Amino acid sequence: MLKQRVITAIVLLAILLPALFYPSPYVFASVALVLIAAGAWEWGKLNGCSQPVSLLLGAICVAMCALSWRAGLIAMSLPLLWTLAGSAWVLLGAWLLRQGVAGWSRIPRVLRLAGGLLALWLAWLAIAQARLMGVNFLLSVLTLVWVADIGAYFAGRAFGGRFSQSKLAATISPGKSWEGVWGGMAGVLVLGLAWTTLDTYMPAVASSFYSRLLSQHGLIVLLLAMLFMTAMSVVGDLFESLVKRSAGAKDSSGLLPGHGGVLDRVDALLPALPLAMMLASL
Numbered sequence: 436m437l438k439q440r441v442i443t444a445i446v447l448l449a450i451l452l453p454a455l456f457y458p459s460p461y462v463f464a465s466v467a468l469v470l471i472a473a474g475a476w477e478w479g480k481l482n483g484c485s486q487p488v489s490l491l492l493g494a495i496c497v498a499m500c501a502l503s504w505r506a507g508l509i510a511m512s513l514p515l516l517w518t519l520a521g522s523a524w525v526l527l528g529a530w531l532l533r534q535g536v537a538g539w540s541r542i543p544r545v546l547r548l549a550g551g552l553l554a555l556w557l558a559w560l561a562i563a564q565a566r567l568m569g570v571n572f573l574l575s576v577l578t579l580v581w582v583a584d585i586g587a588y589f590a591g592r593a594f595g596g597r598f599s600q601s602k603l604a605a606t607i608s609p610g611k612s613w614e615g616v617w618g619g620m621a622g623v624l625v626l627g628l629a630w631t632t633l634d635t636y637m638p639a640v641a642s643s644f645y646s647r648l649l650s651q652h653g654l655i656v657l658l659l660a661m662l663f664m665t666a667m668s669v670v671g672d673l674f675e676s677l678v679k680r681s682a683g684a685k686d687s688s689g690l691l692p693g694h695g696g697v698l699d700r701v702d703a704l705l706p707a708l709p710l711a712m713m714l715a716s717l
Contacts, residue, residue: 583668590614596614
């Protein structure tokens with residue numbers, strides 16, 4: 436398993452890193468489109484669709500992204516769209532997690548499929564716009580989610596259950612603890628403050644997500660935004676766990692040997708990317 440994980444990670448990095456740092460932002464947008472299309476296929480499978488229908492969902496997702504690309508949405512300022520998307524993730528995310536695994540299956544399948552496609556399209560549009568704003572901006576958002584996940588893992592392993600007797604979401608993901616959430620938040624706060632400090636020594640580099648918020652809204656808003664983003668990345672993780680538990684699946688697919696599927700890797704990014712664009716466009 437470890438060997439598979441390492442080989443898959445090396446292959447992914449060999450594809451993603453050159454695309455990320457390529458001068459044209461549209462190269463990375465194209466690579467992201469392939470991953471998002473795979474995520475749409477997985478979404479269909481998780482919601483009980485047949486192989487042809489799941490492939491059709493992937494094609495529909497590609498069409499939605501391609502039409503947005505052709506219409507020039509990547510280069511447009513879309514504060515209203517990002518505000519609506521961010522608000523939907525906060526309100527619907529909280530409601531869905533409160534309903535639990537049993538509540539997910541009661542939602543009509545057509546609504547589940549449409550909602551998944553919409554979330555994947557928004558994530559792709561957000562990542563394409565973020566890359567257009569600069570590698571530093573996009574990388575700072577991606578790293579926020581990665582650090583939140585890593586911090587939560589190690590804090591949960593080291594301190595899980597020591598300070599809080601209740602689980603974070605026992606019926607959805609029994610392994611997650613409140614200590615893990617707090618550890619992830621602490622890691623993100625350190626990351627954000629360190630990144631803004633580095634930005635001051637590299638004025639020629641495009642602003643990161645952190646320095647942009649700091650310059651526009653001040654330190655307090657930056658700290659609150661980082662805590663909020665960390666919390667919402669947890670919501671994205673729990674939401675995918677809810678869907679997988681409802682489907683009786685351990686992973687979203689086997690596309691990435693040793694890592695599960697695409698949705699398993701991007702679940703926390705689905706709410707984080709639109710929310711980052713919302714905060715950056717305020």
